[in-house]
Amino acid sequence: MKTLTIQGGQTLSGTVRIGGAKNSAVALIPAAILASDPVTICNVPEITDIEALSNILKHLNVSVKRASESIVIDPSKMENKMITQELSSKLRASYYFMGALLGKYKKVTMYFPGGCKIGERPINLHLKGFEALGATVTIEDNVYTITADKLQGASIYLDTPSVGATINIMLAATLADGTTTIDNAAKEPEIANIATLLNQMGAKVSGAGTSMIKIVGVKELNGCFHEVIPDRIEAGTYLIFGALCGDHLKVDNIIPSHLEALTSKLEEMNIPLEIGIDYIYISKSPSQRSTNIKTLGYPGFPTDLQQPFTTLLTQSSGHSKVEETIWENRFMNVPYLNQMGANIKVNGMKATVDGKTPLHGEKVEATDLRAGASLVAAALIADGQTTITNVEHILRGYEEIVEKLTNVGAKIEINEID
């Protein structure tokens, strides 16, 4: 198991360069197999989720070549095989192989894990979309077999604007006969990033980024070159680090408009920001005010920043409120924050934070990816040393976090323990 040790109290200054978006890359890589020849994707983050997806591709006899931030995926000799539990259970986004393999071969057999720590995480809307396109779904001991004689375009309404279901249905519909519409589609920027890849391959996808997406089926998709958009959640996490202990910290290579829900909150809290074309400077506030957040689908406040943001709220003077509307179990970081000195009360999917509370170093555990980020944020400002265990969760989604934080002044190291 890997652990992080952080000596709190340092000031962060200098430049952090943000990498490609995890939640784009984990969909772009499965989508690439829809092409009949090589797809090159650049700005792919160096995170363990990408390694897990590459292993699934190799299992399917897809050649994968990584060269620094680019990956070349050649599906020309691929074989449609069952995706095993060992391969599929490494990450949730393995479910994008359902839409990609169904779209390409009209058949997919794969193990898929059920609920995950932050909530039940059902995939009923994904399956509803596949069935609407004419597929039959059978599930036996967590093995999904999804088949169709042919895929016929359909009008699909999503009960909730699910990011995963929107993308998975898009993937399955690109090679279907006829036109598919997805109503109440999710509007996250990552969805537009995937739609752009598909259109570069020769698909006909329109409306991505709005709540109505149209896909006109085509006969074949070809290789192309594409780029992953900057990771707005990694960027938001480093902005929160900078709000806690930054002195003119530059968060660089970002799309500020993807972060408006966060930056408007930071301004409301009297945190000094300087927003540029593709960067933001941020510093710790001399008098940080409390505020309230409610997580919503894009462009609302992103659920993936709720946990690190809750750490920031512990340094606001006054009473703040947090309402989590997406995941039913996304406060697992709170007991550890309270152990470090915070004053947070959780009631179902709501929490209150009373500050300003000084934090002190403790031994804590990363229970999930963004909870881990929340604990890193707390450790950066805690008095003394903090040890975070189970940091494999953090490495799934934060590229080179030790190097990036060290380069701007943090005292952080990673260790391997038995």
Ligand code: EPZ
């Ligand atoms: C994506 O998960 C992200 N993961 C999550 O980020 C993110 O929290 C989430 O979108 C919301 O923005 C990836 O992109 C790999 P959803 P996804 O389907 O697609 C319900 C991180 O930290 N729902 O948009 O799984 C679901 O229960 C991760 O990077 C159904 O009811 O999320 C939830 O309440 C964590 N049925 C809501 O919709 C379904 O079939 C939104 O889920 C699907 C979802």
